[in-house]
Amino acid sequence: MFKKDILWVKKMHKSKLRLIILGSDGYIGSNLKNCFQRNKLKIVSVNRNKIDFLAKKSSERLSKLIRPNDIIINAIAIAPCKNFDDFHKNILIIKNIQKGIRNKKLFKYINISSDAVYPDIKKKINEKISPNPTSIHGLMHLCREKIIDFSNDCKTIHIRPTLVFGYGDPHGGYGPNLFYKTSSKNNLIKLFGNGEEIRDHIYINDLVYLISKIIFINFTGSINLVTGRGITFANIAKKFNKFNKNLKIITTKRTQKMPHNGYRLFDNRLIKKLFPKFKFNSFQKNLNLMYKNYNERN
Numbered sequence: 094m095f096k097k098d099i100l101w102v103k104k105m106h107k108s109k110l111r112l113i114i115l116g117s118d119g120y121i122g123s124n125l126k127n128c129f130q131r132n133k134l135k136i137v138s139v140n141r142n143k144i145d146f147l148a149k150k151s152s153e154r155l156s157k158l159i160r161p162n163d164i165i166i167n168a169i170a171i172a173p174c175k176n177f178d179d180f181h182k183n184i185l186i187i188k189n190i191q192k193g194i195r196n197k198k199l200f201k202y203i204n205i206s207s208d209a210v211y212p213d214i215k216k217k218i219n220e221k222i223s224p225n226p227t228s229i230h231g232l233m234h235l236c237r238e239k240i241i242d243f244s245n246d247c248k249t250i251h252i253r254p255t256l257v258f259g260y261g262d263p264h265g266g267y268g269p270n271l272f273y274k275t276s277s278k279n280n281l282i283k284l285f286g287n288g289e290e291i292r293d294h295i296y297i298n299d300l301v302y303l304i305s306k307i308i309f310i311n312f313t314g315s316i317n318l319v320t321g322r323g324i325t326f327a328n329i330a331k332k333f334n335k336f337n338k339n340l341k342i343i344t345t346k347r348t349q350k351m352p353h354n355g356y357r358l359f360d361n362r363l364i365k366k367l368f369p370k371f372k373f374n375s376f377q378k379n380l381n382l383m384y385k386n387y388n389e390r391n
Contacts, residue, residue, distance in 0.1 A: 111160065112136045112308075115146075115190065116169030120263055121205055121254075124301045125166060132305075139169075146186040155193030162200040164308060167241075170205075173264070174233040187237045191244040199247040203308055206251045208317060210235040213353045219360040220315050227353075238315075251315040252304055255359060259297030259379070260386035268294060268326060269380060272333055273387070280339045286347045288327030290355045293319045296379035306368060320373045321361035332377055336384055 112129055116122040117138035129136050137158060144154045146169065159165075169186060171179050194202075209231030210224040226232045238251050258269035265271045272282045295318055303318050330342045364371070374382075 110135060111163045113139065113158065113163050113165050115139045115165065115167045116205075119168055120261060120297070121257070121300065121304075122166070122168035123261070124297055125168065125304060128301050128305055137163075146189045147182060148189075151189045152192035155190065156195075156197070159194055159197045159199070161198040163197070164201045164203070165194060165199055166203045166205070166304075166308070168205040170233075170237070172207075172230070173266075174230040176229065180229055180233050180236075183233045184236060184240070187240050191240060195244070199245075201308065202241065202245050202247055202249045203304070204238065204241050204249065204251050205304075206238055206253045206315075207231065207234045208253045208255045208319065208357075208359070210238070210253060213357070215354075215356060217321075217358045217360040218317070220317055220363055248313045250307060250313055252307065252318055253315060254300055254318040255293040255295055255320075255357075257297055257300055258294050259383050260390065261297070268292070269329055269383065272330055273383065276333045276337050276340050277387075280337060280341060282330045282333060282340065282342045284326055284330060284342065284344050286351065287344050288330060289325055290351060290353070290357075291323040291325050292353075292357050293321070293323055293359050294329075294376065295320055296374065296382070298382070299373060299379070303364065303368070303371070306371075310367065312367065316363055316367075317359055317361065318364070319359035319361050321359055321364075322373070322376070323358045324376055329376075332380055335377075 112134055114122050114126055114129075114136055117126045118140040126136060126138055139155070139158070144151050167190065169190075171182050171186070174180055174183055207230065208218070209228055210226050211218050211222055211231075212225035213227055214222070224235050226235050241249060241251075256266070256268055262270040265274050267285070275281050275283070299320075300318055307316060334340055
């Protein structure tokens with residue numbers, strides 16, 4: 094899939110390519126691991142059973158794993174970060190990771206962050222917008238980014254995805270992932286308010302493909318992994334009628350402020366610049382693929 098890019102990396106550091114995946118059992122980490130395995134790359138999977146980064150000696154254990162010119166993919170975090178207890182744990186995790194890679198002369202560091210680092214604005218967000226999070230979750234990711242930047246001496250990339258959906262999501266977050274679960278189990282989808290908020294959603298396969306490509310190109314900095322398209326939650330819910338003729342969609346009274354004031358869209362010109370041949374599928378096509386995966390694996 095990215096043979097030419099891999100050759101560039103090997104030529105740059107003149108050694109056998111090794112990808113260290115931190116959080117390899119998580120949603121994004123496990124999908125990246127499967128992608129790399131299919132492409133016969135050498136990976137080192139690090140999950141909580143192997144190294145618990147909340148433990149005191151986790152830095153030492155990581156340090157013993159790392160070799161010069163390794164590529165680190167940091168997909169480990171307590172997410173969503175709901176409170177300050179989660180926040181402090183995430184800061185401890187990143188502190189121990191950074192201590193473990195100190196002076197290891199890595200080739201590249203890829204950090205899986207979030208679009209939550211950006212403020213709420215009434216225009217499309219791009220990478221030039223200064224981060225200013227409005228949630229503890231966003232603050233956590235921004236602090237992690239800054240700690241990584243201050244303690245790294247290699248090329249660093251911050252991947253900032255928008256809402257991710259697809260087979261295997263463990264969280265069941267509001268949107269396609271939750272709607273699949275409730276529509277399959279109870280023939281029901283509950284919308285917050287009228288489901289009028291408009292958001293960007295990226296399919297897990299597209300996310301993994303783009304991360305895989307970004308790892309192997311000569312790029313550093315931050316990049317938003319977004320489709321550049323918007324869809325309301327009400328319209329997402331209606332698309333599930335195709336899969337379930339008995340589906341009931343109900344609206345509910347809001348008990349909290351509408352997230353992001355109902356608008357959260359992105360400008361994805363950087364993706365188009367880096368990968369001009371890449372095209373996102375339609376939302377419906379990706380929803381069909383999600384259903385197909387669930388039917389085949391369940």
